[in-house]
Amino acid sequence: MTLNAKQKKALKTKKRILETALELFSQKGYNQVTVDEIVEKSKTSKGAFYGHFASKSEIFLEKFKEIDNFYDEFCKTLPNELSAKEKIIRLSITQMKYLKNDLGKELMQTIYMNPQSAKFLADTNRRLYHILENYLQEGQEKGEFTKDFSIQELAMIISRCMRGTLYDWFIFEKELDPVIEIEKMLQAVFQGIEKY
Amino acid sequence: MTLNAKQKKALKTKKRILETALELFSQKGYNQVTVDEIVEKSKTSKGAFYGHFASKSEIFLEKFKEIDNFYDEFCKTLPNELSAKEKIIRLSITQMKYLKNDLGKELMQTIYMNPQSAKFLADTNRRLYHILENYLQEGQEKGEFTKDFSIQELAMIISRCMRGTLYDWFIFEKELDPVIEIEKMLQAVFQGIEKY
DNA sequence: GGTCTATAAAGACTACAGTCTATTTTTTAT
DNA sequence: ATAAAAAATAGACTGTAGTCTTTATAGACC
Structure with missing residues (x-):
């Protein structure tokens, strides 16, 4: 459980994506939010998103x-x-x-x-x-x-x-x-x- | 229940799409078949497909x-x-x-x-x-x-x-x-x- | 401190369901 | 018959989830 700087940063990215996504979902509803939008608002990228989550619905999971x-x-x-x-x-x-x-x-x-x-x-x-x-x-x-x-x-x-x-x-x-x-x-x- | 020539033809198109789709599904599985493929094999078009069925899954319905x-x-x-x-x-x-x-x-x-x-x-x-x-x-x-x-x-x-x-x-x-x-x-x- | 490797992130690209507009075909009304 | 309206079909186009290749970053080993 002892994370190095890189892993900590990655985890922060994941958290940022997760929070941004949940925020957007609660604002506009799951189907009205695109992955591109999540990625843009969280200032990350498709690569980061799918590196951390297997699919859009996994956020909800x-x-x-x-x-x-x-x-x-x-x-x-x-x-x-x-x-x-x-x-x-x-x-x-x-x-x-x-x-x-x-x-x-x-x-x-x-x-x-x-x-x-x-x-x-x-x-x-x-x-x-x-x-x-x-x-x-x-x-x-x-x-x-x-x-x-x-x-x-x-x-x-x-x-x-x-x-x-x-x-x-x-x-x-x-x-x-x-x-x-x-x-x-x-x-x-x-x-x-x-x-x- | 008395159909004119146009309606009969439309029904034939629908039937052709349905049968082609079910044939393909049973051959390769639902997820391996695309609507484009169904349309091509049945010699119809996207317009015809979605004129007759609301979605791909409606075929199964x-x-x-x-x-x-x-x-x-x-x-x-x-x-x-x-x-x-x-x-x-x-x-x-x-x-x-x-x-x-x-x-x-x-x-x-x-x-x-x-x-x-x-x-x-x-x-x-x-x-x-x-x-x-x-x-x-x-x-x-x-x-x-x-x-x-x-x-x-x-x-x-x-x-x-x-x-x-x-x-x-x-x-x-x-x-x-x-x-x-x-x-x-x-x-x-x-x-x-x-x-x- | 420099090279090598592994992990994370970027973003261009693909696949495919579904939409939209244009065109053809048939029916209806005159 | 002919014009207008309606219905069916064609296929180009769009939106979006997910993939793939490339680039950046950080740790490891000498």
């Missing part, structure tokens, strides 16, 4: 990755005595609020609709999966959840509900609220829609 | 819409005495097989990852939603399903499971089988993952 701070913060403030189910529901709802209010629909849609950046969502080593797996394990151990599925399968099911809900947020014209939608979705998944 | 034939066929062969749950499960599984084997991952991914064409998936007037709503209504009436959700909400939940599963098919590196995944997903949604 970088921003999106800050979500790990959100998860950390969330875990800290969550009362431990809640049921595992309640923890997962609160995680999901709080997360949706964060994505909706702090990151915004355009950023999320850009990541989700881009095959390259969307791959990151499938990385089962990201914080989200670890947290989910913990709560699920706790739930299974306490006998709250079925053991018909493995922890990994359950994490996949829950996280898929999140992805499905977010995806629907992007594609439905009539403005869908991801917070309300994830709540309904999870209610169905936890209790089931069958009568017994 | 056109092909995707044939799915209604699949749904019709499916409904015809489905035994009526099955439970509503069983009907929905069979619909989902058979559909996934169709998407995977007949349409293919690239076509589906192209539609799903494209904001313009993805809007079509959100059209609640497509055949899929009507069929789902029928089965769900049948299930609610027979007392198979909870009435905590409206038919429309249930259709949204089930179809979102489908979309989420397909989306995951696209983004996970390690080849996911959408047929197996939808089965697990629905098992969870029908029975719930909570122990009671």
Whole structure:
């Protein structure tokens, strides 16, 4: 982690590009901003831009990755005595609020609709999966959840509900609220829609 | 439906473009084919292409819409005495097989990852939603399903499971089988993952 | 301190989806 | 038949993401 002068300068360039780009995106929207514009305003060059980022959308991915701070913060403030189910529901709802209010629909849609950046969502080593797996394990151990599925399968099911809900947020014209939608979705998944 | 000579000719042009494009896509893959190439091979022009299709990906959307034939066929062969749950499960599984084997991952991914064409998936007037709503209504009436959700909400939940599963098919590196995944997903949604 | 190498940055260039204007072809009205 | 209007098609042109080649800069080694 001990950087020499050259590396420090490069990092400063990267930061300048990132900040300029995010600034422009928030001013005019992702699709209204060109890479040429970012490069011009940040006084860098195409070479510098693509040396630091693989694509225009990767800028958003970088921003999106800050979500790990959100998860950390969330875990800290969550009362431990809640049921595992309640923890997962609160995680999901709080997360949706964060994505909706702090990151915004355009950023999320850009990541989700881009095959390259969307791959990151499938990385089962990201914080989200670890947290989910913990709560699920706790739930299974306490006998709250079925053991018909493995922890990994359950994490996949829950996280898929999140992805499905977010995806629907992007594609439905009539403005869908991801917070309300994830709540309904999870209610169905936890209790089931069958009568017994 | 009575076309004059001009309209008939235009339709022939459209058909020629469509067939040439699909042929090329299947030969080299969607991303390896350019509109210029389609236009050249079909002996038409950019003007003709964009007169008939709003975008390159709309070609795939056109092909995707044939799915209604699949749904019709499916409904015809489905035994009526099955439970509503069983009907929905069979619909989902058979559909996934169709998407995977007949349409293919690239076509589906192209539609799903494209904001313009993805809007079509959100059209609640497509055949899929009507069929789902029928089965769900049948299930609610027979007392198979909870009435905590409206038919429309249930259709949204089930179809979102489908979309989420397909989306995951696209983004996970390690080849996911959408047929197996939808089965697990629905098992969870029908029975719930909570122990009671 | 000079040469050699590796990394960063510059910016010209390419590829390609989609637009725009011009031209041809067909229909309609007289 | 002929002029005017409408529709379809041709293909030149534009915008922009991303690549490629060149140049500058800094560290390393003698």
